[in-house]
Amino acid sequence: xxxxxxxxxTFAMLNALQEIEKSGLAELAATEDAxxxxxxxxAYLGTKGxxxxxxxxxxxxxxxxxxxxxxxxxxxxxxxxxAFADKQGTIGTAKATGPMLDVTEPGLPMGQGRRxxxxxxxxxxxxxxxxxxxxxxxxxxxxxEWHNFNALNIPEDHPARDPIDNFYLxxxxxxxxxxxxxxxxxxxxxxxxxxxxxxLKVIAIGRVYRPDTHDATxxxxxxxxxxxxxxxxxxxxxxxxxxxxxxxxxxxxxxxxRMRPSFFPFTEPSAEVDMKMKIKGEYQxxxxxxxxxxxxxxxxxxxxxxxxxxxxxxxLGIERIAMRKYGISDxxxxxxxxxxxxxxx
Ligand code: FA5
Numbered sequence: 001x002x003x004x005x006x007x008x009x010t011f012a013m014l015n016a017l018q019e020i021e022k023s024g025l026a027e028l029a030a031t032e033d034a035x036x037x038x039x040x041x042x043a044y045l046g047t048k049g050x051x052x053x054x055x056x057x058x059x060x061x062x063x064x065x066x067x068x069x070x071x072x073x074x075x076x077x078x079x080x081x082x083a084f085a086d087k088q089g090t091i092g093t094a095k096a097t098g099p100m101l102d103v104t105e106p107g108l109p110m111g112q113g114r115r116x117x118x119x120x121x122x123x124x125x126x127x128x129x130x131x132x133x134x135x136x137x138x139x140x141x142x143x144x145e146w147h148n149f150n151a152l153n154i155p156e157d158h159p160a161r162d163p164i165d166n167f168y169l170x171x172x173x174x175x176x177x178x179x180x181x182x183x184x185x186x187x188x189x190x191x192x193x194x195x196x197x198x199x200l201k202v203i204a205i206g207r208v209y210r211p212d213t214h215d216a217t218x219x220x221x222x223x224x225x226x227x228x229x230x231x232x233x234x235x236x237x238x239x240x241x242x243x244x245x246x247x248x249x250x251x252x253x254x255x256x257x258r259m260r261p262s263f264f265p266f267t268e269p270s271a272e273v274d275m276k277m278k279i280k281g282e283y284q285x286x287x288x289x290x291x292x293x294x295x296x297x298x299x300x301x302x303x304x305x306x307x308x309x310x311x312x313x314x315x316l317g318i319e320r321i322a323m324r325k326y327g328i329s330d331x332x333x334x335x336x337x338x339x340x341x342x343x344x345x
Contacts, residue, residue: 004062006060006061006062006065007062007065009057009060009061009062010061010062010065010069012057013054013057013058013061013069014069014072016054016057017054017069017072017073017076020044020050020051020054020076020080021076021079021080024040024044024050024076024080024083025079025080025083027040027043027044028040028044028080028083028084028087031087031091032091033091033100034091037084037087037088037091040084041084044080044084045077045080045081045084051073051076051077051080055073058070058073111339114342114343114345116342117322117326117328117334117342117345118223118318118319118322118334120345121318121321121322121325121326122205122223122225122318124250125203125205125225125250125318125321126203126205128246128249128250129203129225129227129246131249132242132245132246132249133201134201134202134203134227134229135201135202135203136202136203136204136205137188137191137192137202137203137204137228138188138204138206139182139185139187139188139191139192139204139206140182141181141182141206141207141208141209142169142179142180142181142182143179143180143181143182143187144177144178144179145161145177145178145180146177146190147182147187147190147191148180148182148183148184148187149161150301151190151298151301151302152186152187152189152190152265152266152298152301153265153266153295153297153298153301154265154266155265158265160183160265164211165183165210165211166180166181166183166210166211167180167181167209167210167211168180169181181208181209182208182209183208183209183210184208184224184226184315185204185205185206185208185224185225185226185315186226186266186313186315188202188204188206188226188228189204189226189228189266189294189298189313190298190301190302192204192228193228193230193298193299193302193303193304194302194303198230198231198304198309198311199230199231199232199309200228200229200230201228201229201230201231202227202228203225203226203227203228204225204226204228205223205224205225205226205318206223206224207221207222207223208221208222208223208224209221210222214331214332215331216329216330216331216332217320217323217331218331219319219331219332219334219335221335222317222318222319222331223317223318223319224289224315224316224317224318225315225316225318225321226313226314226315227242227291227312227313227314227315228294228311228312228313229242229311229312229313230294230304230309230310230311231309231310231311232308232309232310233310234293234310234311234312235293235310236269236293236312238312239291239292239293239312239314240257240259242312242314243257243259243273243275243291243314244256244257247275247276247277250321250325251275251277251278251324251325252277252278254276254278254283255275255276255277255278256275256276256283257273257274257275257276258273258274258275258276258285259271259272259273259274259291260272260274262290262292264290264292265295266292266294266295266298266313267290267291267292267293267294267295267312267313268292268293268295268296269292269293270290270291270292271290271291271292272287272289272290272291273287273288273289273290273291273314273316274286274287274288275288277324277325279324279327280327286320286324287320288316288317288320288321289314289315289316289317289320290314290315291312291313291314291315292312292313292314293310293311293312293313294310294311294312294313299311319331319334322334326345
């Protein structure tokens with residue numbers, strides 16, 4: 001029996017589909033870039049592509065074969081579409097890939113981060129004092145008048161409270177206690193003594209704020225290291241010995257310490273502290289802060305008996321220490337975040 005004409009059409013259509021599937025998959029496998037992939041899509045799945053062009057042959061297929069041939073047509077279409085999507089996933093579209101990636105090109109160097117010179121100074125100072133038996137205490141940067149002034153023996157009418165020398169904070173209402181940004185880490189002396197019984201030996205390092213005009217040695221926000229030692233029979237000799245030990249450990253074996261008489265409301269007697277250190281090959285005196293014996297009024301404010309306890313305290317400017325140690329001649333560079341400056345340390 002000879003096949004009918006319609007059976008021949010069915011056969012031809014199935015053959016054509018078989019051929020499209022085979023060549024489509026083979027050509028797709030050979031595509032290597034997004035352009036070739038797009039050409040393939042147009043050739044096989046496009047509106048004038050091979051699958052669309054054989055559609056009209058359907059009308060000549062025998063009626064009873066139409067469902068089976070239609071199913072096969074769908075199958076081939078799905079196979080080609082799925083293979084196309086797969087390939088697209090591996091080589092991407094022309095827009096997404098852009099220029100080819102050349103893995104042999106040297107990459108952009110990644111800048112390596114480092115600790116800020118001030119953070120390093122803080123760590124170094126903490127370590128030296130820790131070796132000398134000082135533990136670390138802490139306190140808030142937003143303070144009340146009691147901790148920043150009253151308890152430190154600074155009376156109501158003292159010029160240190162002048163609004164021109166302090167950052168007072170605006171009150172939400174007029175009833176709450178007056179608050180300000182602390183002007184010195186001496187506030188932490190009070191906070192520590194309020195919650196600890198003597199003897200004690202602590203340092204406190206942190207930011208302090210003063211509305212000073214910015215110049216090479218002054219900034220409106222800077223850091224201080226505070227030291228406080230309270231025990232029985234503490235003397236100025238203990239104070240000078242501790243500062244001397246610090247200077248030798250931090251600035252080198254030939255560093256020296258000098259104390260010049262001065263005045264602070266919370267110490268009596270009081271002194272300015274200078275340290276002699278090597279700057280550009282030569283030893284020089286540098287003023288770093290203040291110190292003294294804790295005033296009996298301060299002990300009374302925190303509930304310590306001044307007849308039983310004595311103590312020393314000191315407060316040094318961290319920026320001044322870092323500037324001297326690392327040869328930085330302008331404090332403002334520490335806060336400008338210029339990578340060219342910071343990378344030197
Ligand atoms: C005080 O702040 C005292 N609380 C120090 C003290 C503590 C005395 C304990 C006695 C007992 P003075 O205001 O001098 O003291 O500041 C201490 C140091 O902070 C200065 O010597 C300086 O190194 C640093 N300093 C002061 N003002 C600035 C500023 N505007 N910018 C950078 N550093 C500053």
